[in-house]
Each structure stands twice: as C-alpha cells, then as structure tokens.
Amino acid sequence: MSMKPGWPELAVVLVEPKLDLNVGAVARAMKNFGLGRLLLVSPGCDHLSDHARALSCGADDLLESAEVFSDLDRALADFKLVVGTTARLGKYCKPVYTPAQTAAKIGELGIAVPVAIMFGREDFGLGREQRRHSHILSSIPVNPEFSSLNLAQSVLLYGYELSQLKSGNRVTESNDSGKTGGDLATHAELQGMYAHMRSTLEAVDFLNKSNPDHLLEYLRRLFGRAAMSSREIRIMRGIMSLIDNPRKPTV
Amino acid sequence: MSMKPGWPELAVVLVEPKLDLNVGAVARAMKNFGLGRLLLVSPGCDHLSDHARALSCGADDLLESAEVFSDLDRALADFKLVVGTTARLGKYCKPVYTPAQTAAKIGELGIAVPVAIMFGREDFGLGREQRRHSHILSSIPVNPEFSSLNLAQSVLLYGYELSQLKSGNRVTESNDSGKTGGDLATHAELQGMYAHMRSTLEAVDFLNKSNPDHLLEYLRRLFGRAAMSSREIRIMRGIMSLIDNPRKPTV
Numbered sequence: 001m002s003m004k005p006g007w008p009e010l011a012v013v014l015v016e017p018k019l020d021l022n023v024g025a026v027a028r029a030m031k032n033f034g035l036g037r038l039l040l041v042s043p044g045c046d047h048l049s050d051h052a053r054a055l056s057c058g059a060d061d062l063l064e065s066a067e068v069f070s071d072l073d074r075a076l077a078d079f080k081l082v083v084g085t086t087a088r089l090g091k092y093c094k095p096v097y098t099p100a101q102t103a104a105k106i107g108e109l110g111i112a113v114p115v116a117i118m119f120g121r122e123d124f125g126l127g128r129e130q131r132r133h134s135h136i137l138s139s140i141p142v143n144p145e146f147s148s149l150n151l152a153q154s155v156l157l158y159g160y161e162l163s164q165l166k167s168g169n170r171v172t173e174s175n176d177s178g179k180t181g182g183d184l185a186t187h188a189e190l191q192g193m194y195a196h197m198r199s200t201l202e203a204v205d206f207l208n209k210s211n212p213d214h215l216l217e218y219l220r221r222l223f224g225r226a227a228m229s230s231r232e233i234r235i236m237r238g239i240m241s242l243i244d245n246p247r248k249p250t251v
Numbered sequence: 252m253s254m255k256p257g258w259p260e261l262a263v264v265l266v267e268p269k270l271d272l273n274v275g276a277v278a279r280a281m282k283n284f285g286l287g288r289l290l291l292v293s294p295g296c297d298h299l300s301d302h303a304r305a306l307s308c309g310a311d312d313l314l315e316s317a318e319v320f321s322d323l324d325r326a327l328a329d330f331k332l333v334v335g336t337t338a339r340l341g342k343y344c345k346p347v348y349t350p351a352q353t354a355a356k357i358g359e360l361g362i363a364v365p366v367a368i369m370f371g372r373e374d375f376g377l378g379r380e381q382r383r384h385s386h387i388l389s390s391i392p393v394n395p396e397f398s399s400l401n402l403a404q405s406v407l408l409y410g411y412e413l414s415q416l417k418s419g420n421r422v423t424e425s426n427d428s429g430k431t432g433g434d435l436a437t438h439a440e441l442q443g444m445y446a447h448m449r450s451t452l453e454a455v456d457f458l459n460k461s462n463p464d465h466l467l468e469y470l471r472r473l474f475g476r477a478a479m480s481s482r483e484i485r486i487m488r489g490i491m492s493l494i495d496n497p498r499k500p501t502v
Contacts, residue, residue, distance in 0.1 A: 028399055029404075031394060031397040031399070032393045032394055032397060032398065032399055032400055033393065033394060034394045058397065058399065059397065059399075098415075099411075100415065140411070141414065141415075142283045142284065142414075143282060143283055143284060143285045146282040146283060146309065146310065147283065148279055148282070148283055148308045148309065148310075149283055153280075153404070153407055156404055156407065156408070157407070157408070157411050160350075160391070160408050160411075163392065163393075164349075164351065164392075201490070201493075204493055204498050205498070206489065206490070206493060215486065218482065218483060218486055219486070222477055222479065222483050222486075223477075225477060225478075226473055226474075226476055226477040228473065231469065232473050235466065235469055235470065235473075238457065239452075239457070239490070239494075242452075242455055242457060242494045243490070243493045243494055243497070246494070246497030246498075247455050247497075
C-alpha cells in the first residue's frame, strides 16, 4: 500500500525478528493506522506461517507484500530519514525523541519523503551497530519502574502517533471541540443567543436587577467555552422560548 | 498507586469485561504508563485468576487493588470527568474527541481532578445507556478499512496519550475554563441536572415523545464537554425551574 500523495511514506523495519507471531501482530498494529510497508531484515522466522497470518487478524496483505533483506544497509538505502527505536537511554543515545517529537520531526520534512521506523529484536532491541544506522533515535516514555511493551505494542504506539501526521490532528491546529469548523456557530449566532437569554431571564426576574450581568457572565463563560454548534444554539433558544411562552398549566 | 499530587487522578473503568485475559493485559498496559487505579463494573470474569495474573506480566498489584462495582452510577459518582470510549461515530455522538484532544481536555481541568476513562465490553463496546454516563466521548482514529484494536491496546493508547499530561509534552499549562478542580461538579450533580432537564422538558412536550433522548443527547454532549461547575449546574437547574413553575403573566 502506498501512502496518499502528500504524506511521508512511512515504512516499518523489523530487524532480526525472532517470532512469526510477533511479525503477524505487528502487521495488525500497522494496518490499524494505515501503515502499509513492512521491511524485514534477516528475519529469524517465517513471516508467512499460519501463526503469523492468524496473529495478523486479516492484515495478511502486509505480510505478503513484506520486503525481505539480508543486509540492513541495503534495506535502508533509499530512506530519507531513519528513526531507530530504543529502550536504552544511555549517554551515547542523546538526544532521544519521544514518539510525538518524532512525528513532529517527520512532519517538518514535508511531503512524500520516505521514512523508516526501525525496531530491533524482541529480546535485545537494536544492537549498537544497528542503532548507528539511525538518523534519530526515539523511545517511548514508559513507567521507569514497569516497562513492559512488546514489539507489536511499540509499533502500535508509533503507528498511532504517526497516523496523526495524516489527519493533521496534532501538527496543525487542533480543533478542540472535535467538530468541523463548518458546524460551529458564528459569533453573531452566539451573541443572538445571549441577547435572547438576557431578555428572557430579565422578563421573569431571574437576574439580579442591580447587576443582571453577574449571572449572564456565568452563562457566557459556560457556553463560550463549549464551542457551540448552530444546532445547539437553536436548542437553547428553544428552551428560552418555553420560558417566554409558558404552556398553560394542565389543571 | 496514587498519582503524584499535581496530576489528574486517572482511573480506568472496564464495564462488563468478559475475559480475565483481557483484564490482565489491561493492567499491564496501564502500568506501563503509570496508571494505577482500575475499576471493574459487573465483570463477567475473575480478575484474580491465574490467567489474568499471567497476562498482567507483573502488574498483579493493579488487579489486587481493583475496585469492583455492580452499578455504573455508583462506580462513577465521584468522578469530575467521565470519558466514554467508543468506536461508534453516529450522529448523536458528536463531538467525539481524539485521545490527544481528550488529554488536552483533561489537562485544562487542572490538578488532582478525578477522571475516569471508561471502556465497554470487548465485543460490543459501551451500550447506549452506558455511553450516556460519559461527559465526553472519545475515539481512536483508526484506519476506517481496518479497525482491529483489542481492549488492552485501546487502554495502552489512552495510557500513552494521558501519560504525556504528566511529562508535560503536549498539554500546556493553560486552564481554559479558568476554574480550579475543586469547583467542578461531580458526576452525580451532572446526572441530577440531566434528570431535571428530562422531566422539565418532557412535561412541556419539548421532547419528541417517540424519541425523547434525541434532544437530550445533544444537551448531554453540550454540557458534558463544558466541564461544568456546581454553580453552573445550579444556574441551569434554576432556569429549568422557570419552566416548571412559570410566573404568571403580568397583564
């Protein structure tokens, strides 16, 4: 699978993976976040085994299209950025980027740049020589007293973080309310609602006569921070209308 | 484990988990990111089984300190923010926050606020009634053509994202609502307000008789994401009382 034009071409590189189960689980993790290119360097297992396929939960296509290399240099040759993942934070590893910082770094590269995220063996991680192929190093900040992430979970976290490059959730301005801008009420609609609230609540003496804005200010803060949609404005004005035109008590 | 003072007190709430394996794997995922409080609501399995312990990979302490409830309302009563996770993105669920936006939202609440992240059953997720306990809804943006995250992986991703609240990687200090955590309404106060709204708006036929929840769902999303204070709850209930007991027209 190729990434859409306009996004970095992200590939996951597994160096000397030992267990077919793990390669399958990695494919599953990748596919959740739209990562489609898998490279295996000197694998110690059969990535097309039944076990690998079962653990991929339907991401067999990634296993079948995996590119297998015996040489790390050749595998990495065409990438513009190679991120080496490591749990080791020794002094020769500085600086180490978090996944979020890594994503930001990749985002800075601009479009259609081939980027490799490299993971080492399940038990040892990347060896020192392998690590030296990295342009940058990255590490997931886990609980120092309990670090227990397996290979597929690590790939999952990077996949999640990197997928946000595509959706633009993080690198660009996030829309705090989770809505599209088109849905958001205009300033005029919001002001119209506040004016309606003021006239309604004044008419029924709900506001303090000497300081009506005291309570209105609370309402402005409440509704202002909610980033209301046009629809929500209409609902709130409908509720005000219930006070404007009370139904007759059904005695 | 209690969180350090100065950070939101994050709890993972599993609603009706079916398999002990999954509860164990959730504990493991949590501990990686320093989440220490686990609530189980009506569990369908033994969270202290050998299987659960094995899958926790050394996070037995979280299993042993897990709090078990038979009632969701009681489990959630003392939380100031309840995040419901969902894979469903129906129109009544808008807005749905990404994990990153959820973390930002929690960061805005300020320090030492108890926050619950709620996950539904492995096969169905949160049911409609369960989802209504959410102040905000959150969903992991996965590949629409291949969505295959298990329960522990979902917890892992939220744990990762929320752990960045502590490290301060992402969330700025700004307290958007200008409130301190102590001011925030409890879940029980919020549910009380919704119940009041339902009875008021039903009594005046403002709700669609065949589907009263349609409009109420909009109100839940609106007020849920606003992170209301106790004072604001009292104001909104005061406004409802104006509909309950209309002033006589001053003719």
